[in-house]
Amino acid sequence: MLKRYRYKSLLMTGLAVYMSLIAFPSYATKEVTIAVYSNFSSLDPYDTNDTLSQAMAKSFYQGLFGFDQDSKLVNVLADSYTVNEAGTEYTIFLRKGIKFHDETDFNADAVKATFDRVTNPDNHLKRYNLFSRIINTEVINSYTVKFTLNQPFSAFINTLAHPSAVIISPTALAKYGKDIAFHPVGTGPFVFTEWNATDYVKGKKFDQYWKKGLPKIDTIIWRPIIENNTRAAMIQTGEAQFAFSIPYEQAKLLEKNDKLVLVSTPSIIARYISLNVTKKPFDDVRVRQALNYAINKEALAKVAFAGYATPIRGVVPAGVDFAVDYGPWPYDPDKARELLAEAGYPTGFSTVLWSSYNHTTAQKVIQFIQQQLKQVGINVAIEAMEVGQRVARVESVPSVDDAEVKMYYTGWSSSTMESDWAITPLLATSSWPPKMYNTAYYSNPVVDEKLQQALLTNDRETKKILYKEIQDQIWADAPWIFLLGDKQLYVHSKNLTGMSVMIDGSFYFEDIDLH
Amino acid sequence: MLNYFIKRLLGLIPTLFIVMTVVFFFIHLLPGDPARLVAGPEADDTVVNMIRHELGLDKPLWQQFGQFFINIINGDFGISIRTKRPVIDEIAMRFMPTLLLTLTSMFWSVLVGMAIGMVSAVWRNKWQDRLGMAFAVTGISFPSFALGMMLIQIFSVKLGWLPTVGAASWQHYILPSLTLGASVAAVMARFTRSSFIDVLHEDYIRTARAKGLKESVVVIKHSLRNAMIPVITMMGLQFGFLLGGSIIVEKVFNWPGLGRLLIDSVEARDYPIIQIEVLLFSLEFILINLVVDFLYAAMNPTIRYQ
Numbered sequence: 001m002l003k004r005y006r007y008k009s010l011l012m013t014g015l016a017v018y019m020s021l022i023a024f025p026s027y028a029t030k031e032v033t034i035a036v037y038s039n040f041s042s043l044d045p046y047d048t049n050d051t052l053s054q055a056m057a058k059s060f061y062q063g064l065f066g067f068d069q070d071s072k073l074v075n076v077l078a079d080s081y082t083v084n085e086a087g088t089e090y091t092i093f094l095r096k097g098i099k100f101h102d103e104t105d106f107n108a109d110a111v112k113a114t115f116d117r118v119t120n121p122d123n124h125l126k127r128y129n130l131f132s133r134i135i136n137t138e139v140i141n142s143y144t145v146k147f148t149l150n151q152p153f154s155a156f157i158n159t160l161a162h163p164s165a166v167i168i169s170p171t172a173l174a175k176y177g178k179d180i181a182f183h184p185v186g187t188g189p190f191v192f193t194e195w196n197a198t199d200y201v202k203g204k205k206f207d208q209y210w211k212k213g214l215p216k217i218d219t220i221i222w223r224p225i226i227e228n229n230t231r232a233a234m235i236q237t238g239e240a241q242f243a244f245s246i247p248y249e250q251a252k253l254l255e256k257n258d259k260l261v262l263v264s265t266p267s268i269i270a271r272y273i274s275l276n277v278t279k280k281p282f283d284d285v286r287v288r289q290a291l292n293y294a295i296n297k298e299a300l301a302k303v304a305f306a307g308y309a310t311p312i313r314g315v316v317p318a319g320v321d322f323a324v325d326y327g328p329w330p331y332d333p334d335k336a337r338e339l340l341a342e343a344g345y346p347t348g349f350s351t352v353l354w355s356s357y358n359h360t361t362a363q364k365v366i367q368f369i370q371q372q373l374k375q376v377g378i379n380v381a382i383e384a385m386e387v388g389q390r391v392a393r394v395e396s397v398p399s400v401d402d403a404e405v406k407m408y409y410t411g412w413s414s415s416t417m418e419s420d421w422a423i424t425p426l427l428a429t430s431s432w433p434p435k436m437y438n439t440a441y442y443s444n445p446v447v448d449e450k451l452q453q454a455l456l457t458n459d460r461e462t463k464k465i466l467y468k469e470i471q472d473q474i475w476a477d478a479p480w481i482f483l484l485g486d487k488q489l490y491v492h493s494k495n496l497t498g499m500s501v502m503i504d505g506s507f508y509f510e511d512i513d514l515h
Numbered sequence: 516m517l518n519y520f521i522k523r524l525l526g527l528i529p530t531l532f533i534v535m536t537v538v539f540f541f542i543h544l545l546p547g548d549p550a551r552l553v554a555g556p557e558a559d560d561t562v563v564n565m566i567r568h569e570l571g572l573d574k575p576l577w578q579q580f581g582q583f584f585i586n587i588i589n590g591d592f593g594i595s596i597r598t599k600r601p602v603i604d605e606i607a608m609r610f611m612p613t614l615l616l617t618l619t620s621m622f623w624s625v626l627v628g629m630a631i632g633m634v635s636a637v638w639r640n641k642w643q644d645r646l647g648m649a650f651a652v653t654g655i656s657f658p659s660f661a662l663g664m665m666l667i668q669i670f671s672v673k674l675g676w677l678p679t680v681g682a683a684s685w686q687h688y689i690l691p692s693l694t695l696g697a698s699v700a701a702v703m704a705r706f707t708r709s710s711f712i713d714v715l716h717e718d719y720i721r722t723a724r725a726k727g728l729k730e731s732v733v734v735i736k737h738s739l740r741n742a743m744i745p746v747i748t749m750m751g752l753q754f755g756f757l758l759g760g761s762i763i764v765e766k767v768f769n770w771p772g773l774g775r776l777l778i779d780s781v782e783a784r785d786y787p788i789i790q791i792e793v794l795l796f797s798l799e800f801i802l803i804n805l806v807v808d809f810l811y812a813a814m815n816p817t818i819r820y821q
Contacts, residue, residue: 121561128562128565129562230667230680390547
């Protein structure tokens, strides 16, 4: 009798303990789920090229420099820096008293280990080309490190602020080697706990985070949800507290929901059509200008983007350092016809427009462009390409003579937030495919030379003048049809604060909190 | 019987070999360079060449094929180009969710489909038949994408009863299996009906009725068994298709299954995953066909295999 009673009480105690275990955490923990639009390719920021994976990896990693909420360049793990006269040596002074998640001290050795890894081509890292200018990383003392570059490169600090340029724990690097992508160890606000490749990436609060009082939440969960409508449904059911991006069609509906906040912010994602200037009739600047006049960008934004886009106002998107504002290219079909007649095409011509994406928005864009160009007598055959086709027919084409690309609808986002990365990969002669993404095969010695010069100087005023001249030249040459800048749409629940989408499409979540 | 079984299993090997060869050369014919795709738009050609070399894609095609073949024989299925995880892990972690979803969908849809089919056949051209066939036509023609979205809107967003995405608990299975099973149930209903109608006209059914058997016995014992042969064939086919992972349903419910993996892999030209996954699908199809053949024999003792 007694025995049975004892068992029973034991069972009851056990049950009580169990109940408290499952009941308590749900009271105390603040857990935020973020639904995002695409799968993560890697948790190693040096071995991935998509903005989203790098933005997510910022939960675990930090760089020497970074961008704040307003995309201003700020010091993160670096305290300050100096540059030598020639612009080839950058000495960085590091913040003290910071620890990695595995208790390793953050110091100059960690910085050296990280950059020695990416600059070694044997490691086959995808971000190799971004850092290949570094020829040596030298430890001066525990908290001072010196980068030596093979040539002056004035955008170097911006490169160090790029979301891929994060500092990895040297202990973890030695321990995991190539598998570091599955075990991220950095100095960031969250400690990596799990990456379930099919469903989510999870991190828990780092108790020894060097910014006191942060992070304010206990668990962060990044969930890739590919289907637009499902993502929108999850934020309505409360399964996610933040969702990016949101389909334009859902914006109105979500705006009405009083538990949610819908935000649209500008971006530095520029949409344009490159015109192959080596092919007739695009070799004539008047034709290229005519095409720019022929398209009503305001209407395009309404038709294809439900209004969530704005005409671009220059070669480099506003928000990127040294961008020049020319105002939108005016819509003037009469002027377009006039220019075409002057160029010897009074009755127009026929050509082909390829799109580098095949999603619905892109389909709408190229159809709209087709109709608009028809108005000035140009017959356009359109084709939206699947990603593999695009690579085969545009990006991998070995030489300009083999290039069949004529008009090409595509986009670019300058992830280092300065003008060199917004112009050089797209418009320098050295960037013709298959080297980089100059699909216009644009080549202007003045532009090339000034791009070089701008990298050689660290004087802001000189750079400003140089980049202005470069942009003036490109705007006049019109190797592109300048179209739109995307607006980004995201939704968060009312009780979530301190998280936003930045203009480069990555996230700011330093102060993220749940009320 | 056992001999036949072993013979069929041995026949698997050349079939799989042919599938392997065809798939290998077919996907290498697809436009698009995997090295450039994984390198991304911001990589220059040095990086692309570096990656191409690392993946072994700079070797001649026949050499790559030989390597692929030798690796498979040694049980090495390779590493995914896109995620850098072992292919076997990538497939293994998605296999169970897809299998379980297939089983739950098949379970309800076969039961419901056959019931509707039988009712429609017995009460042919009556209101029961009209209702059943209206359901079947709706089930076939309603796109599963729209059905899935509609179910999410009603049961998750509006009523808040069921979760939208994931595969963690049994509640997660309800909406996807309803969506996935709807068209199967519809197909099963139509097949059962037509097969049943044929059987109901057979002489042995007339004989059974003439013996004075109850109509329920006639329908369930004498007709059902004979009507099952084409129905089982269809069931096997549907089962095979569902095991391949329904791309649309998996996308809508963010299901961690094989269909999504295949689509992601094709987009990234992730050769190792595509090859092994297609191989797995063919294996599944062949095995299901084998099982179907044995079910024939179980259903109809006049069928014998030598």
